[in-house]
Amino acid sequence: MPHIGLKEGVIRRVSGTERQDFRDHLLRLSPKSRRSRFTGSVSDLFIEQHVDRLFSSEAIVYGWVVDGVIRAGAELHPVGGPLRATAEAAFSVEEGWQDTGVGTALLGRVLRAARNRGLSRLIMTCLPENARMQRVARKHGARLQWQEGDVHGLINPPVPTPISLWREAMEEGEGFMNALFRPPKVAAE
């Protein structure tokens, strides 16, 4: 059955107790998508170490969960000096669900999270041939810069408002309820 995309699943925060489910999602990416996600070919061990670092850091991790399985993810990593004004974001959507609006929705969530934490710069890095990621970034107003063989998308999130804070709180509540009643399970494929 063809995948219908975004409405098939729910976007929610992924907690440290679900790190193995997030790791399994990244390991399921095809070699091409894995290379696109990490802007180069990486081993399974690299992914395992990446996930360990991810959940030991201040990063915020979102998952798009379909029938209890994480099929897409977004990572927001604060970087830089003490003011933490900048964060890097990275996205991963499994093949069967690419091009169905999930990446666009995940960037929207990450952008709101960055905004509500007072971050003034969001950076995304992708390969020059990754037209899909560039399109998703542009749709959210990113400026693209070609630098040293990579493409960097820059967004300056607006300042938070009561509405942006309220919206995130509502989404978090919805995601929490979803996680409570439909915890991640092992993927069949």
Ligand SMILES: CC(C)(COP(=O)(O)OP(=O)(O)OC[C@H]1O[C@@H](n2cnc3c(N)ncnc32)[C@H](O)[C@@H]1OP(=O)(O)O)[C@@H](O)C(=O)NCCC(=O)NCCS
């Ligand atoms: C890049 C990625 C995150 C995008 O997520 P996605 O869910 O596939 O993207 P969406 O469906 O939300 O949007 C894709 C957009 O790109 C467009 N697109 C698809 N192929 C394209 C191409 N070859 N050239 C230009 N635009 C293209 C689509 O038409 C759509 O734009 P539209 O909504 O205006 O029609 C996802 O494909 C992915 O995980 N790829 C592998 C890992 C990766 O590249 N990560 C990014 C680096 S961190």
